[in-house]
Amino acid sequence: xxxxxxxxxxxxxxxxxxxxxxxxxxxxxxxxxxxxxxxxxxxxxxxxxxxxxxxxxxxxxxxxxxxxxxxxxxxxxxxxxxxxxxxxxxxxxxxxxxxxxxxxxxxxxxxxxxxxxxxxxxxxxxxxxxxxxxxxxxxxxxxxxxxxxxxxxxxxxxxxxxxxxxxxxxxxxxxxxxxxxxxxxxxxxxxxxxxxxxxxxxxxxxxxxxxxxxxxxxxxxxxxxxxxxxxxxxxxxxxxxxxxxxxxxxxxxxxxxxxxxxxxxxxxxxxxxxxxxxxxxxxxxxxxxxxxxxxxxxxxxxxxxxxxxxxxxxxxxxxxx
Amino acid sequence: xxxxxxxxxxxxxxxxxxxxxxxxxxxxxxxxxxxxxxxxxxxxxxxxxxxxxxxxxxxxxxxxxxxxxxxxxxxxxxxxxxxxxxxxxxxxxxxxxxxxxxxxxxxxxxxxxxxxxxxxxxxxxxxxxxxxxxxxxxxxxxxxxxxxxxxxxxxxxxxxxxxxxxxxxxxxxxxxxxxxxxxxxxxxxxxxxxxxxxxxxxxxxxxxxxxxxxxxxxxxxxxxxxxxxxxxxxxxxxxxxxxxxxxxxxxxxxxxxxxxxxxxxx
Numbered sequence: 001x002x003x004x005x006x007x008x009x010x011x012x013x014x015x016x017x018x019x020x021x022x023x024x025x026x027x028x029x030x031x032x033x034x035x036x037x038x039x040x041x042x043x044x045x046x047x048x049x050x051x052x053x054x055x056x057x058x059x060x061x062x063x064x065x066x067x068x069x070x071x072x073x074x075x076x077x078x079x080x081x082x083x084x085x086x087x088x089x090x091x092x093x094x095x096x097x098x099x100x101x102x103x104x105x106x107x108x109x110x111x112x113x114x115x116x117x118x119x120x121x122x123x124x125x126x127x128x129x130x131x132x133x134x135x136x137x138x139x140x141x142x143x144x145x146x147x148x149x150x151x152x153x154x155x156x157x158x159x160x161x162x163x164x165x166x167x168x169x170x171x172x173x174x175x176x177x178x179x180x181x182x183x184x185x186x187x188x189x190x191x192x193x194x195x196x197x198x199x200x201x202x203x204x205x206x207x208x209x210x211x212x213x214x215x216x217x218x219x220x221x222x223x224x225x226x227x228x229x230x231x232x233x234x235x236x237x238x239x240x241x242x243x244x245x246x247x248x249x250x251x252x253x254x255x256x257x258x259x260x261x262x263x264x265x266x267x268x269x270x271x272x273x274x275x276x277x278x279x280x281x282x283x284x285x286x287x288x289x290x291x292x293x294x295x296x297x298x299x300x301x302x303x304x305x306x307x308x309x310x311x312x313x314x315x316x317x318x319x320x321x
Numbered sequence: 322x323x324x325x326x327x328x329x330x331x332x333x334x335x336x337x338x339x340x341x342x343x344x345x346x347x348x349x350x351x352x353x354x355x356x357x358x359x360x361x362x363x364x365x366x367x368x369x370x371x372x373x374x375x376x377x378x379x380x381x382x383x384x385x386x387x388x389x390x391x392x393x394x395x396x397x398x399x400x401x402x403x404x405x406x407x408x409x410x411x412x413x414x415x416x417x418x419x420x421x422x423x424x425x426x427x428x429x430x431x432x433x434x435x436x437x438x439x440x441x442x443x444x445x446x447x448x449x450x451x452x453x454x455x456x457x458x459x460x461x462x463x464x465x466x467x468x469x470x471x472x473x474x475x476x477x478x479x480x481x482x483x484x485x486x487x488x489x490x491x492x493x494x495x496x497x498x499x500x501x502x503x504x505x506x507x508x509x510x511x512x513x514x515x516x517x518x519x520x521x522x523x524x525x526x527x528x529x530x531x532x533x534x535x536x537x538x539x540x541x542x543x544x545x546x547x548x549x550x551x552x553x554x555x556x557x558x559x560x561x562x563x564x565x566x567x568x569x570x571x572x573x574x575x576x577x578x579x580x581x582x583x584x585x586x587x
Binding site for chain 2: 056057080086088090103104108110114116
């Protein structure tokens with residue numbers, strides 16, 4: 001992908017803390033105007049990667065660019081175009097939400113004051129804090145702080161919004177609202193967010209990367225990731241009767257990668273891994289039905305959910321370590 | 322309706338990026354809260370109140386005139402004790418200026434905005450220096466001047482030597498502002514900052530006995546020399562030496578603070 005199409009590109013990005021590699025040579029590519037889900041268990045290196053991108057920490061090796069600008073040399077220019085929400089955001093407790101946003105906005109804009117106040121008003125409306133705008137932050141709930149965090153992160157209408165676990169401390173309603181805000185921003189910005197809430201990722205992300213033990217172990221469009229791994233597609237066939245003939249017939253097709261048999265109540269489910277989805281669509285069901293001793297009660301392409309994919313990729317990474 | 326005015330981006334890059342906004346915020350922590358009032362009352366109360374105690378300590382003068390001894394005692398007490406209390410006040414007031422931001426996470430938040438790290442440190446130095454010098458040096462000193470002139474008459478103490486001595490006190494406290502901010506970049510606990518700061522201050526009563534030239538190179542001598550400037554108008558040695566030495570040390574503290582904060586990882 002051309003550099004100009006990328007919001008973030010890292011190459012061999014590495015960070016070591018006292019001999020422990022928190023991030024191990026990751027090569028990440030985040031296209032512009034996408035919602036990019038950055039997944040991984042706790043301690044996978046997600047937050048460290050974000051801190052490196054923002055200049056809060058310095059890489060031990062490798063490097064990265066944000067909008068083609070070097071994270072070390074051009075950090076101020078990068079931060080001018082970025083909005084960031086920390087995992088555990090901290091603000092000045094004595095300030096109100098409006099004062100916090102005004103303070104934040106003044107890092108980006110010198111005026112006019114009326115324009116800044118208008119931007120603050122719109123942002124407060126967007127995150128649903130307009131009625132609490134003039135209360136000191138110290139009385140805010142976790143959800144309200146998170147909303148304020150999103151507000152301050154996008155006060156400059158950034159080209160790249162980096163959110164570190166934006167929904168982790170929110171109730172289901174709050175999570176839904178945050179995801180809706182992210183979806184609305186897709187048109188004008190790139191959203192790069194880390195999370196371990198897989199359901200959220202599946203709901204809004206375009207592309208997903210999975211970190212584990214400091215390594216980037218997968219990176220793909222969400223559709224591709226959910227469709228299957230290593231170019232394989234899985235079909236589920238539920239059948240009754242004697243299926244030996246059918247199975248023998250299937251083993252003759254070169255695009256069959258394997259069949260796992262899962263016993264079910266009074267039936268059996270074949271999970272057929274294929275390397276050519278088109279061929280399978282054309283011939284798989286026909287081949288099974290070629291035997292009159294078998295009845296097919298269900299047939300379809302298996303849609304993985306992200307949790308399933310995530311667990312499998314992480315396990316494979318662990319086994320291959 | 323008038324067309325909506327576009328927002329004008331901040332242009333500053335380099336080490337000053339974000340400095341103006343940070344200075345405004347830092348002054349706000351003093352003047353948009355009651356902190357300024359607390360410090361004003363505290364330091365006027367402590368320093369000028371203490372001088373009143375000294376003044377009235379042995380009862381009113383029968384003749385209505387105060388002796389040269391009382392006059393010099395007040396000047397000595399103000400610059401020596403006021404200087405010591407003031408430095409403890411500077412260290413105490415600023416012990417958390419950097420440490421709190423680092424440990425609370427607000428520094429990390431600020432540094433995700435277009436704020437240069439040197440601007441963060443400089444804003445702490447400038448805003449706090451101006452404010453604590455105002456409350457701990459300038460206002461109590463003006464208070465002393467008024468007290469002295471009411472008690473001893475016009476011309477006592479003479480204005481120019483008195484202002485020069487106040488300048489020396491400013492240099493002295495400025496050093497402790499820079500020193501405390503520097504310690505805030507080096508340590509992660511407020512106790513370590515205040516302990517080291519006060520330890521250095523107190524060692525000014527010990528080290529010069531072991532190595533007298535240290536008085537000429539450090540802030541330790543300044544509060545000892547200042548009363549002589551007011552009382553005698555001249556000193557047995559050039560006062561610029563400890564002033565210059567202290568300014569050099571202050572500059573070193575600033576440089577170390579900026580350097581250390583540049584290396585800080587969050």
